[in-house]
Amino acid sequence: MVTLRQARLAGRRPWRMAAAALVAASVLVTAGCSGDKGDSPSWQGGAGGDGKTASESPSPQPTLSTVAVTSPAADAKDVVASTEIKYDSEDAENTSVEVKDADGAEVTGVLDKDEKVFRPAKALGWGKTYTVTVTGTPSGDKGGSASSTFTVMKKPSKLVRVTSFLGDGQTVGVGMPLIVRFGRSVPAKYRGEVQRRMVVTASPVQEGIWHWVSPTEVHYRPKTYWQAHTKILYKVQLAGVPMGDGWYGRTDMTVDIKTGRALVMTVSNKTKKMTVKQDGKVIKTIPVSLGKKSTPSSSGTMVVIEKKAHTVFDTLAELGPEEGYRTKIDYAQRITWSGQFIHAAPWSEGVQGRANVSHGCVNVSMANGKWLFGRTMLGDPITVSGTGDKLKNGNGWTDWNMSWDEYKKGSAI
Structure with a gap:
């Protein structure tokens, strides 16, 4: 009587026989392709047909990264003193650049590995010869070097x-x-x-x-x-x-x-007042008198260009005896090239804060003029608004009279 287990074992035998035959066939085919002398197959780490151990595969030889000086050209003459050293490398991150003069003194500078450029810290010497050496510092299997020499132009007369x-x-x-x-x-x-x-x-x-x-x-x-x-x-x-x-x-x-400190002045023609802020806080409000209708103050943002505790305004030569004047002025702070100042004007103190009577300047009292003069410095900004005349760019340091987008248009880059 055949048991169920025996029947299962008997059922497996044909599969096992087929697998064994397939392996045998594979060995025979491999042996047939191993050579025309019928040598036994050789496996890495195993024995060859003569019973000897097969030799190991040779280790890969290190390769060198290619480096080169691309600018200035080798043996170049009349190179500009402001030249940058450009190079090429397969492994820029692990590449160094050395520049030396004819006496062996090393040139200091900044190496930009992204752009593959060495920028000397200062201009190279007029008429001097320099040698550049680019080296691919070993990193794993990388390495190699290249050198080049060039000569800077003589000092020009212009x-x-x-x-x-x-x-x-x-x-x-x-x-x-x-x-x-x-x-x-x-x-x-x-x-x-x-x-x-x-x-x-x-x-x-x-x-x-x-x-x-x-x-x-x-x-x-x-x-x-x-x-x-x-x-x-x-x-x-x-x-x-x-x-x-x-x-x-x-x-x-x-x-x-x-x-x-951040001191900022703003003047409103509507209120006839100057607001002075320091580091964001209002520290004083000052009554002012701006330019009368025939000589309006400019609306815009200016900065203090110069300061004179005592000076003389003289417009007689420019305007003639009818319109011109020669007047001693105290606590004057220039804000335009055309002659607008912040200054003390004791003759207009009675109307300051109420009416405009100046020739375009920002008039303040003697006391306020002295107080303001003692706190301002070159470059403090002042913005005037609401007058009948718009500040012309260039009439003073008018950098802040332009929007950021407008200002950027003046860049050459």
Whole structure:
């Protein structure tokens, strides 16, 4: 009698036999393709037909990353002193760049691995020869190096003077623009490169941009007024930079300044009052008299350009004896080039806060003039509104008289 278990075992045997036959066939086919001498198949780590252990596969040889100096060209002459060193590498992240002069002194600078550019910290020496070495620092199986030599142009006779209106250590108002002037007009096609080499660093960080006021002057302002007590460092690295028609920048320049407290003045023609805020709080309201109808004050945002505790206003030569005048003035603060000031005017104290009688200036009393003069600084902003005349851009430091979008249009980048 056949049990159920025996029947199941008997039913499995044909499958097992078929599998065994398939394996055997596979071995025979493999043996048939192993060579024309009928050698036994050799497996990695196993024995060959002669019973010896098969040799291991050779380890892959290290490959070297390709590096090259792409600019300046090898043995180049008359290279501009402001040149950047450009290179190529398969592994930029692990590539180093070294630049040395003929005496072996190393050139300091900044290596931008994303753009594959080495930017010297200052202009290279006129007429000097330099050697660049680019090295793919070993990382895994990467490595390799390339060298190149070039010579900087001789010092040119045409050099453009570059100056800053502000000097190291100054403290200015929160509306103060950074002002850089050139001794010669900079053609439009060169302004972008010039602007790239003028770098502003502010702490705390604030968004800002350069704006070309004219071919010989460029300003920088943040999107909104500088924050109070901001530390500002701007580097103007233009030595050796081409500036058109065979002219080159003369020198590099660094200026380190800061802003003081945030003092902001606003004047309303409607109320005939000035509101003075410091760090966001109103600290004084001052009655004023603005320009009469024939000589209106300008409406717009200006900043304090200069301060004179005592001066003389003399318009006789300009306006003649009928309209002109020569008057001693106290506590004068210029806000436009055309001659509008904030100043003490004791002769109009009786109408200040009620009527406009000035020649375009913001008149205040002697006491208020002295108080205000003692608290303001260069670059403090003042906005006048509601008069019959609109401030013309360029009539003073009118950087804040433009919207941010309008101001950005003056950038060359």
